[in-house]
Each structure stands twice: as C-alpha cells, then as structure tokens.
Amino acid sequence: MLTATLLVGTLTACAPGGTPDPTPTPTVSASSAQPTPDATPTTPPEPTLVPNGTAAENLPLFTSVTAAVWASENRVVGRAYVDALTAAGFDKAAMQVTNDQTTVGNPAESIQFSVRWGEECLIGQVGPATGNPVTVVVPVLAEGSCLVGETRPIDW
Numbered sequence: 001m002l003t004a005t006l007l008v009g010t011l012t013a014c015a016p017g018g019t020p021d022p023t024p025t026p027t028v029s030a031s032s033a034q035p036t037p038d039a040t041p042t043t044p045p046e047p048t049l050v051p052n053g054t055a056a057e058n059l060p061l062f063t064s065v066t067a068a069v070w071a072s073e074n075r076v077v078g079r080a081y082v083d084a085l086t087a088a089g090f091d092k093a094a095m096q097v098t099n100d101q102t103t104v105g106n107p108a109e110s111i112q113f114s115v116r117w118g119e120e121c122l123i124g125q126v127g128p129a130t131g132n133p134v135t136v137v138v139p140v141l142a143e144g145s146c147l148v149g150e151t152r153p154i155d156w
Contacts, residue, residue, distance in 0.1 A: 054117070055118065055121070058090075062090070062124065068084065069081050076127060076128070078111045078152065079097070090122075097151060109128055110129045114146035123137075123146060
C-alpha cells in the first residue's frame with residue numbers, strides 16, 4: 001500500500017503544474033473536424049451550346065432557355081421559344097413549333113417546340129395543361145421530323 005501511495009505521489013509531482021488536470025482534454029480526429037468553407041463560393045457554370053455534342057449534351061441549355069421563357073410574360077407564345085433558342089445558338093431551320101391558338105381562336109392548352117439534332121430531337125412542351133415545362137430528348141420520327149401533327153411555319 002505504501003508503494004502505491006508513493007507511486008501516485010511521484011506521478012502527481014511530475015504532472016505540469018504539480019497537480020493532475022481533473023478534466024481530460026478532448027481530442028478531435030481529422031475525420032470529425034468540420035471542413036472550412038472556401039473563401040469564394042462557386043456557382044455551377046451556365047449551360048452553353050455544345051455544337052459538336054449530342055442532343056443529351058445540349059439538353060441543359062435547351063431546358064434553361066425553356067425555363068427562362070416560361071418565367072417571362074411570353075410563356076405561352078411559341079415564337080418566344082423559337083427566338084430564345086435561336087439566340088442561344090440553336091439552328092432555327094432545324095426547329096418546329098405548334099400553334100399558340102386552337103382552330104377556333106382559343107389559347108392552346110399546350111405548345112410544343114423542337115430542335116432536330118442529328119438523329120435526335122430536343123422537345124419542349126409548355127402551357128396551362130402541362131404545368132411546369134417539360135423537356136426531353138427523343139429519336140427523330142420516321143418521316144424525319146420531331147413533332148407529330150400540324151406545326152406552324154417559322155417564317156420570321
């Protein structure tokens with residue numbers, strides 16, 4: 001017993017400050033440390049046209065343009081989508097768009113527009129019956145077009 005008392009006394013005397021610290025210092029491992037935020041947050045780049053890319057590679061730009069027009073006051077005007085896609089670099093000659101109005105002059109429940117890209121089509125659909133804009137990539141139809149049914153001439 002005397003040896004244990006001497007051993008504890010010796011260890012206490014060797015501790016810094018002469019007395020042991022009653023609260024152990026927590027250690028932080030590298031895996032539990034919080035990452036430090038970057039000084040400059042990065043935002044994803046805006047989508048751009050990939051002229052030699054696939055339709056799927058150009059779908060982000062097509063979708064972005066569609067969303068921007070949908071958010072504007074021209075959300076149900078087919079020409080607005082054609083003009084915005086042309087301004088983004090898509091080929092107007094490769095586009096199709098459906099009519100904004102029905103045959104009796106009422107606003108169309110949905111408008112479809114497309115860009116032929118090789119053997120595929122980028123297609124967008126918007127309108128009150130659609131809800132949020134829809135954009136997809138599909139194969140070209142057998143007759144070589146992207147949209148089924150009657151489309152309006154893009155003559156502007």
